[in-house]
Amino acid sequence: MFATGISMADDFIMDENGCNLSICDVSGLLQARYAFISGGKARNGSPLITFPDVPNFPNLSDTDYQKLVTYLTSVCAIHDADLGFVLIIDRRTAKWSTVRATLLKISTFFPGLIQLVFVVRPSGFFQKAISEVGYKFIKDEYKFRVVMCNSIEELHDYLDKDQLTDDLGGYIVYNHNIWIEHRSAIEKFSANTQIISHSLRELANKLTETELPNNVESTEALLNAQCSQRDDVKEDLASAVRQGETLLKCLKRPLSQGNDHGSYPDKVANVAALERLLVQLAETEKVFDSFWQKHELKLQQCLQLRKFEHEFRGLLLQIAKYEQKLSKIPETGESMMCCNELLIDLGKLECDAKEALLEAEKLESGGEHLIQTEHYALDSIRPKCIELRRMRCTFQEQLERKAEALHKSRDLHERIDKANKWCTQGIDLLATQQFERCHTSEACENGIAQLEQFINAAHDIHLNNPKEFHTVFETIVTSETKALVQQVLKRVEDVQVMLEKRKNTLKKIVERPTRVVQPVKPEPTVSAQEQQSLRSPPAAPSAESEVKRRWPGKKSRSTPKV
Numbered sequence: 001m002f003a004t005g006i007s008m009a010d011d012f013i014m015d016e017n018g019c020n021l022s023i024c025d026v027s028g029l030l031q032a033r034y035a036f037i038s039g040g041k042a043r044n045g046s047p048l049i050t051f052p053d054v055p056n057f058p059n060l061s062d063t064d065y066q067k068l069v070t071y072l073t074s075v076c077a078i079h080d081a082d083l084g085f086v087l088i089i090d091r092r093t094a095k096w097s098t099v100r101a102t103l104l105k106i107s108t109f110f111p112g113l114i115q116l117v118f119v120v121r122p123s124g125f126f127q128k129a130i131s132e133v134g135y136k137f138i139k140d141e142y143k144f145r146v147v148m149c150n151s152i153e154e155l156h157d158y159l160d161k162d163q164l165t166d167d168l169g170g171y172i173v174y175n176h177n178i179w180i181e182h183r184s185a186i187e188k189f190s191a192n193t194q195i196i197s198h199s200l201r202e203l204a205n206k207l208t209e210t211e212l213p214n215n216v217e218s219t220e221a222l223l224n225a226q227c228s229q230r231d232d233v234k235e236d237l238a239s240a241v242r243q244g245e246t247l248l249k250c251l252k253r254p255l256s257q258g259n260d261h262g263s264y265p266d267k268v269a270n271v272a273a274l275e276r277l278l279v280q281l282a283e284t285e286k287v288f289d290s291f292w293q294k295h296e297l298k299l300q301q302c303l304q305l306r307k308f309e310h311e312f313r314g315l316l317l318q319i320a321k322y323e324q325k326l327s328k329i330p331e332t333g334e335s336m337m338c339c340n341e342l343l344i345d346l347g348k349l350e351c352d353a354k355e356a357l358l359e360a361e362k363l364e365s366g367g368e369h370l371i372q373t374e375h376y377a378l379d380s381i382r383p384k385c386i387e388l389r390r391m392r393c394t395f396q397e398q399l400e401r402k403a404e405a406l407h408k409s410r411d412l413h414e415r416i417d418k419a420n421k422w423c424t425q426g427i428d429l430l431a432t433q434q435f436e437r438c439h440t441s442e443a444c445e446n447g448i449a450q451l452e453q454f455i456n457a458a459h460d461i462h463l464n465n466p467k468e469f470h471t472v473f474e475t476i477v478t479s480e481t482k483a484l485v486q487q488v489l490k491r492v493e494d495v496q497v498m499l500e501k502r503k504n505t506l507k508k509i510v511e512r513p514t515r516v517v518q519p520v521k522p523e524p525t526v527s528a529q530e531q532q533s534l535r536s537p538p539a540a541p542s543a544e545s546e547v548k549r550r551w552p553g554k555k556s557r558s559t560p561k562v
Helices: 002-017 027-031 062-074 096-108 125-141 176-209 216-257 265-328 336-372 378-432 441-460 466-473 479-511 528-535 543-550
Strands: 048-051 085-090 114-120 146-149
Touching (some): 027 176, 048 062, 062 096, 096 114, 176 216, 216 265, 265 336, 265 378, 378 441, 378 479, 441 479
Parallel strands (some): 048 085, 085 114
């Protein structure tokens, strides 16, 4: 698009300046005033070119003539030149031979379409007569129509006075030297616009062919350098616009300060030409701005891509490092204390990796935004966004899975410790219960209550269901801990069996029939005297009492009768 805009500008400058001819190439010919273009137009709108009555025109070489008319026809606007030209040949003080030589040059070469040629005949009596006769013989020799005018008043019948210069009796205020000066300024400005257009084209080609760097630093340096080049060209454009606007004010100033009865079509033409150059310069700047906007967007997107790739590589290394640390943390511990320490290490690792995971999520979101804005490197950004999401989710899943395994391992060791403690307390309970004292129902019932309360305590540590115990910890039980778990479960089962046996035994004692107790008559109360006699040592028994003790059926002979 930008190259097309530059080509349009170059074509316009070529139209304004002819076939690469500048005013410097024809300055001597213009100064001699062999011909000029005043800005006047015929009634059909065709521009007028005047060949004034100068004595040295016959001495003009064909080459110089061709350069002169080529330049004069090129300064007209394209739409005016397409209408064709009307030529005025003023030969009032010349000879007929000069008229014929001029017509011959014109018929031999003219770079545009000739609509009509007006010839103001020589005013001398003899030359006028010769021209009348001579014209009859040559009028059919030319491909264009020739109108012979005997005077300028007759010329006014065909052309309006306000389109003719004052030397032809018209109202146009024309100063040939000022016209040359203005054309020099316009062409200098046009040459400046050509230089700027060439600079813009070269810069555009250079920017287009630039290879995009592969790292952030080089991309930022390239962006800054090309922005600087763009600013320089924009400053040249702004300077050229200021120069053109200043020149335009200078060209317009005489239009308001001149004679109210005169006209300045030459100045109007120069103003129009300069305005067209300014408009084209503005269009060129607009095209360049549009090109730069797209190119800068590409550079900005390249910088975004390089930053995205740089951050992606950094996060890739960080997350890989955290994954390596995570892999070194085992999923099970040798004890509950060991599990707690591993969970603390896991929490620290999760805290350390949190920032990297957030950065990965943020970078993934940024990549998705680049994709939505139709970044030119979609095929490179989308796989990296997928990889970021996979890495982040995989690490998070591994972290959660390992934390869950460690919590289960800690729970397992906690249950094992509680189970061992429960078994020890159960054995102690069995040992502390004095079975020989449990011969009454009340003692047995107290013992049964103690046993039931202790057995129910097993529910709090989930030891009453060995199948559930295996199901919960099946995923984390290793070959090393499997034997320990089985041993603990066997011990729990044995203690439960012993407790149940003791409980059943006590229940049988409670359920045994109660014996009937016979009342016993209390012994008589012993008096104090008797107690005293009991405390004193017994006297030696008499012979009679001894006999009675030994032979209770016989009477003693020595006992007197009463």
